[in-house]
Amino acid sequence: MSSKVKLSKEADQKATAIIAFHGYSSLEELVEDLIGKEYEKIKSGDDKEELANKLSGLGYIS
Amino acid sequence: MKRRDFIKSGGAIAAAAPFMNFGAGKPLGKKLLVVGCDGMDPGIVNRLMAAGELPNLKRLGDRGIFTMMRSSIPPQSPVAWGSFISGADPGKFGIFDFLHRDPETYIPMFSQSDTLPSRWLVKLGDYRIPLKPGKVVLKREGPAFWDFLEERGIPATIFKVPTNYPPSPSTQRTLAGMGTPDIQGTYGIYTLFTSDEHESQRDLAAANVYYAYIDENQVMEGQLEGPKNDLLRESEPIVVPFKAYVDNRHKTVRIDIQGREILLAEKEYSDWVELTFPLISGLASISGMVRFYLLEMGERFRLYISPIHISPRHPAVPISTPPGYSAELADRVGLFHTIGLPADTKALSNGTFSMENFITQSLSVFGESCRLFAYELERFDRQPEGLLFFYFSSLDQGQHMFWALNDKEHPYYHPEEGRRFGYITDELYRKFDRVLGRALKSIDPAIPVLVMSDHGFAPFRREVNINNWLLREGYLKLSTRDISEETSILDTADWPASRAYALGLNGFYLNQKGREKEGVVTTGERRRLLEEIKAKLEALVDPANGQKVVSCAYISEDNFSKDFIERAPDIILGFHRGYRISDNSALGTLDRDIIIDNLGWWSGDHCVDPKRVPASFVSSFKINARVPDMRDVAPTILKYFGVPAGAGMTGKALI
DSSP, rough: OOOOOOHHHHHOOOOOOOOHHHHSSSSHHHHHHHHHHHHHHTTTTHHHHHHHHHHHHHHHHO | OOHHHHHHHHHHHHHHHHTOOOOTTOOOOOOEEEHHHHHOOOHHHHHHHHHTOOHHHHHHHSSSSEEEEBOOOOOOHHHHHHHHHHHHHHHOOOOOSSSOOOOOTEEEEEESEOOOOOOOOEEEEEEEEEEOOOOEEEOOOSSHHHHHHHOOOOOEESSSSOOOOOOSSSSSEOOOOOOOOOTTTSSSOOEEEEEEEHHHHHTTTTTEEEEBOOOTTSSSEEEEEEEEEEBSOEEEEEEEEEEEEEEETTTEEEEEEEEEEEETTOBBBOOOOEEEEEEEEEEEEEEEEOOEEEEEOSSEEEEEEOOEEOOOOSSSSOOOTTTTHHHHHHHHHOOOOOOHHHHHHHHHTTTHHHOOOOOOHHHHHHHHHHHHHHHHHHHHHHHEEEEEEEEEHHHHHHHHGGGGSSSSTSSTTOHHHHOOOOHHHHHHHHHHHHHEEEEEHHTTTTTTEEEOOOOOOOOEEEOOOOHHHHHHHHHHHSSOOOOOOTTTTHHHBGGGOOOOOOEESSSEEEEEEEEEEEEOHHHHHHHHHHHHHHHHHHHHHHHTOBBBBBBEEEEEEEEEEEEGGGGGGEEEEEOOOEEEEOHHHHHHHHOSSSEOOOOOOOEEOOOOOOOSOOEEEEHHHHOOSOOGGGGHHHHHHHHHHHHOOOOOOSSSSOO
């Protein structure tokens, strides 16, 4: 499936900066990478669960 | 001027407080020993001293003073030791709780350190190689007291003080303590292989649990899950396989891992085993280390593997200054626990450890601390000047887990366990006293010594969910009617209709306009609302027994310096003894009721009103205050060495 997404000027500028900063080869690669990371978060629960796990190691939260 | 000369010349005042007449800039001596004993409770010390069971602490106190010391608000270790490091209240160094929250998202986050991602990634096949590595940043602000010593060329060794991970830049010898993670970036995830099918299916916090399949040749194949390989485009954990050869007849097992063979008998711990987790085969790897503990053989096979510690020989992230200090310790004393809180309390809470297993581990950790202490003392004895600060964690972690053994009012009191193991808390105090006795014998008796803790201890019998209370009182609204004890306010809060929420172990926040993303409480309403909520919290009564729950609700702006107060909760909850925030409330999840019984081995705690859990202060020298404060220790140390207190220090020198 291919989709076209129209970005605002501000979002486009930010995306360009992120591409340069992280060395992505294209906007498509950036978007795919970000979607992958977000999807990973959904799959593995969320930040809160990770935090709970971390705090569990300290012992304060069971 | 030497201390003896000073005492001679000081007259009556000096007799009461031998160091008092020294002006700033004139050192009182060249060497000072400070021993930090996390959680050492002055009430218990007093009882055991009176019974003649802590002769060395008693002698020390008789020379100088044994008294209570005011802890920080709240009396959590990262905050209290932060006050020790900074000589200031948390408003100056910016850490108010184990957890802070991001007002943009309301999501809780760790207060002590942050991990910044790597930058400038280059693609290489399946890998993404960072040209600039990621880094971990200490969020404690401002200078540490040893920075001022460094400026004057006075050497200091700061061993495992909490709230110093990653260690702040210094030429002093510092080793990170509480807050130091394992190599997976958590505070300790252990691994269990069990042939008990039921146990292997349990979803345990902070644990990787696997079914131990032992084949007809009595071999179990397993793997240890390491950190995620973020260099891969598809990040996945790095695993290290191993084989365990089971000999039920002799109740032993041989573990083959990365070319090494480890032989273990039942109930035996292995030494540290260093492991390599490859990132790119042959080019890059991360070092870690574990200990194996063969819990059971026979009917059930149960093998515990400790969290994967950062190796002090090849630390994957900085854990000491100078960087070679941790390797020096490992070379001279042997490998040692590097995770901030080394005893695996979670393994006991989860039921993986029996109480006996946990005590075995606790004593092993304590023994290791003693060996490291002996090494540092020997070194300290040889050097002509300087400070040695050495930290012990065992009393704190032990009391968290052992409290219910002796507390008949605790809902988790087990008479049989109490009868078998009730001795252990007092025994840990006695062991510490014996270690102190050996230390005092090994150094020049003229060297002043201070033994201190960061807080005392209290029972944790009842858990309080402040978010449930806020919901009942109408300060917090949810966008759902489908409320259960698993409901998270982070997912369901109707923020535009909510005025307050609670996160962290003592934290209470207003949903403030202009600060929180969907804040509604205006600056004009703020003070009145804070006082209204403070009064209601302090009137809260436990329906089960009629006892007050909150001893004092501290309004932050009335108690802290303003430098980093924007990170602070608006109210710090000071619970009465017996009460603590519930596990769920700390992370923004609801419970079935506002107050419920605490049914777990984590049965003692100190996240209460600091007035209810004062710290201990035992020194060989007299001081000029009746009740010292945690903040006073740093200016005292500096004054001893003739160094003026830092401009940001809010504590006062005690000598």
